[in-house]
Amino acid sequence: MSRALKVASAFGLLAACATAPTPLTEQPKATPRDLEEVTATLKRDFHARGQATMSRVELDNVQRICNLHADNPPREVAQPLEEAQLKAIPFPSGSLMGDWKRGERIAQSGRGSMWSDKPGVQEGGSCYNCHQISPKVAAFGTIGPSLAGFGKLRGSSPEMQRYAYGRIYNSKAYNLCSQMPRLGHAGTLNEQQIKDLVALLLDPASPVNQ
């Protein structure tokens, strides 16, 4: 092959490869137009099934801001939204500590809020999917931080109960674009279940704190 031809074919190869899109190296920011386009597409392409109604496709302001900022909005944008989320948490009065044994079952169960689940039945929080919790359970996920020893490190003061309750009810009140579902806000867990999870985390007798 002549040198000229070699050079030409190398260029040809580069040109061919250049037509393929360059893979991303990080999460991109969406534009308002992207959000409109995707929401319209999902509305057209999805259908309600069981309890999973089409209203679930609509974005709320938290989702909108997180999508627009690739989960990293500027502080001045995130803060007022976090405050509004916090304000909307219906904190029960009195002790927020339920039964850690029931909490353990709730943490284990990955069911609830899916189209395949019975409507109106609150089952689980899918907690082990993402967190290490009781050190006895080996099958835990790692998307969220380990919660082993959570109460041992922090105690079980009313303030800590309130923090744990709020964080489970609506994680976005503390970190706007947290990957953790807003389990109370979404209706996946009820008040008693969240109290049971608070006990799982904070009760000195819970395996989490052994």
Add this chain to the structure above:
Amino acid sequence: MRAVTCGVMLALAPSPALAQQSPYAEYQRMTAENAPTELFELEGEEIWKKRQGPKNVSLERCDLGEGPGVLKGAYAHLPRYFADADRVMDLEARLLHCMMSLQGRSREEATKRVFGNADRGSEMEVLSAYVARHSNGMPLRPGIRHPKERASYELGQKIFFHRAGPWDFSCASCHGEEGKRIRMSELPVLYKPEFARPLMATWPAYRVSSSKIVTLQWRMNDCYRQMRMPEPDFGSETTVALIHFMTVTARGESYRGPAIKR
């Protein structure tokens, strides 16, 4: 020709042996040795050749993109744009198209049971396994030149990162960060080629935990179920765009399925 050369070049690019680092590699290797995929492929061949529908014809003249009835390499070049449907289709959307146009079946009837169970698989699952087998060893080279292919890839990318639903999940919630697990399952970062390559090169697959062939349309459907979203239509633009986005990200990888999965 250029595209072929480019594909070959990319196929030769080093692909990190992620599976070898995994503590589950040995389990994966052992189960792969006894994969019963061949039985399902044979079943798929029977259905491919079976006369069905109001027109009482087989799928043997179905054009999967390489010409009517051509199976070799068809799967490796999907998803791609089809002029007769004026849209991008993946294998399953195309099979459905053929069932409707060639066999005269209704969408409703043909999609009544697209995902089977351990007792009885589905027509779509075994057909997918049968067609995919004919691309074994060929580099994945989905369509990307046609403007609608471009648009499908870009839409898929946007949907991949789009957080929505009661749990605020996007695909990236689970497939966006390296080294993470859900319970014991390691999560591939599917917008990055080094993770998309080994994954996309092995679907459809025999899934040990459900004792049947699982397809990419099923995977999209079941992810949305777990994301607490409503159900995507089978073969819709959304599911095809996601599959297209991930397949383009994996392009160049040699297809080695139908494989076996946990």
